[in-house]
Amino acid sequence: MTDFPVKTPGLSEKTRFLLSPTSYPEGARRVELVETHMARVFLTERFAYKMKKPVRSSYLDFSTLEKRYGDCREELRLNRRLTDGVYLDVLALRLTAENQLTLGGPGAPVEWLVKMRRLPEEASLPRRIDSTTAETLAPLLRRLCDFYRTAEVIPLIGKQYLERLRRHCEQLRRDLLAPELGLAKEEIEDIARALLAFIRHQPELLARRADGGKIVEGHGDLRPEHCFLTDPPQIIDCLEFSRSLRCLDPVDELGYLALECELLGRKDLGEVLLEGYCRDAGDEVPEALLRFYKGRRAFLRAQLAAAHLQDGEVPEPDKWRRKTRDYLDAALAYCR
Template sequence: MQRSGTYRHPAARVVRIETHISIVYLAGRFAYKIIKPVAPGFADFTASETRRHCCEAQLRLNRPLARGLYLGVLPITRRGRTFTLESSGHGVEHAVKMRRFDESGLFSSLARSGALGPREVDRAAHRLATWHRHAPRVAPLARYGSAALLKAQIDSVIAALQADCAEPGLRETAAWCEQQLAQRAGAIDGRRANGLVRACHGDLHLDNVMRWRGDVSMFDCIDFDDALRWIDIANDAAFLVMDLRTRAGARLSNRLLNRWLEATGDYAALELMPLYVVYRALVRALVACLYSKRGSHPKAAAAAHDAACYIGIAMGETRRPPPVLLLCHGFSGSGKSVAGRALAELSGAVYLSSDVERKRLESTIAANARLDATHYTLEARHAVYDHLLQIAFRVLQAGYSVIVDATFLEHRHRSAFFSLGERLGARVRLLDFHAAPDVLAERIRIRQRTQHDASDADASTLSLQLATADALTSAETTQTFAFDTTRPVEDFDEATFWESVLDLMSSSAVEPASDICRIRCKSGSSHYAAERDCPLPRSASGERPLRCRDDAH
């Protein structure tokens, strides 16, 4: 394979790349991947028929997320004392033929050079969310994605790490995983029952994601074990969230998570996201340990350091500060959406947009479509705040801080969210964004011309808001951070702009919670069935308490 004459196309100098389970030959405009006859522990490739099936699976499974990259499977046949690549026939080995790509476009390479940016991350989030929404849902075996199988998978990784790794935090992390698996078993199986275990990629670290032909491509998915590919979509997304945090920094990781949540609407995934992030970090730590044992491999020298970094990420995920509820307050055009998104990136909070969620409530409305006046009636407005309140409750219960981007110009809406924070023991603060009325109006005009925003607000909307907004009460003012948004928009990306808010969010202080009944409804839902048992306040409209979504419970 290292001889240029083996190939039926110009090959020039053939480059050989070896991983722990495969060998890749870069020949001219193409690459040829051969699976090694090895049994690394998580799979057994020693049988030639197994390797052939894996090659065929690579071609079939990777094409949806890596369009144009995978070209075919070629047999390697023996001719006398030589071997040749053929287009057909019975081979002694098989190779996956791929288009050769510029490795500088890999997310791992971009991260090392500091060139990985928001545009690539947004495209990755959109591509992944689109795949997750439409991925096959009928698993070959019912146990795939189950709590029992996940526990066995995590236990296996931890056992292998404990046998080869002396990191002091590993025992503590293992105990945390055991506790989480016990507490979240119902949620894990509940998501599986609801169809959220799907045919995923399964191995979304930065070496398997790249900038490709003006878009983002994800390749080299799990092809040798259906149990590692048929997983909760949150488990799949968590891999990329985790590896971005480790290798590209928290801001891009936070951005990807928020973009994926916004695209899927799967905020319930946050209950399991910390567990999945820890699991994925431990998986990469184990891979690094495998490399560290091979002293001759180019990656061996840095492998021990990489393992420690991944275990550090896992430990950090188990020690999240108490969540904070932040409410963006301001008129349309005040800059609260741009500022709120920037703060979410810096802080790791989950960002909720009233404009996005309003359109999500209308399942037939496209995300970029404009809504008419019927969607902005008093009743419709209360419904949006009720919806945001329920999502905020779920996010806070999962241990994540949340930024709710809505105008919050009515006292009743602000009061409902403050009551939620009080009942859950979460600190609540208003982020008051303000600018002069003429500045607000000009921003709205510009936004309408560009049409790149989910907001439907126009000049008449702003006029109505200015005339009818409820002033902040004295009690609310004491819980408010005020921001002048006439400053350059670049200031929002600086931690110094948010210093007081970030200090609050990193604090370990917890406000006292009201006494509430913790009896869950029969489905295991985190929404409580009866008003006397419900930790939520009355809804933002004041009409009724929030109830379990399943009326049967």
């Protein structure tokens, strides 16, 4: 990984190459690009190829080729916990001696890609949200319960957990108050004040989760679009770049999925997931704690949506403003 060409292709050159159907050894008729904050995903008929962007922030660092390679390896390892035959390999995009890019050929590596088998989009939870029942959701719930039952318990004491939650809420408040976002200061202050007041006045509810061994290494980004109701169900795209953000309370993580189902118009499905997990784990969860977790997750999602508006040239800015507004409304509702 150290013998780099004199002139390494940039992101746009790599993107142009990967958008060409002739670039793929298995052959492709067309290639679709899906862009996220941190990656570009190239979809062929059968596979998905994920390329990290050379970005750096307070919570991740993809600034060098070596760091992107390490993250690709982690993504492969971690996502195999909740999938079967989906995460296939980490492949090198190489530059030949003739300065030609090649995928799977000779040359020095200039980028690394995670290769995945494509899952049927019609099997994703958002696509099936209207027809999903408690019965059809049961296999997904079983897989999640089995996962949490065997997940590594994180040795975190109550005081540490409280401090981590407090710092996170304060950071979200600061991020959302960025002047360039133009968001209503009073609303953001109200949400942050309510979340911090819960941590301050109900510390025993939160501390008990850590002291009781409830904090585990989970998925980290459990959203409906990452859940596929196939046989067996597949849960993709975990948060691979930060172990600390993956270490959480399963009730917090499932509360997040429940919140997203609620915003899709299926509050009942979220209740099925939470009740099923609590029954399986023998875990009694106070309603106040669940409301706190949902409120904090909605606040986080508002911040992530708003962050897209700070990206310079923003595709679909109205979409991200609308999402920010929806999540702030949800946070306000749960924090009242």
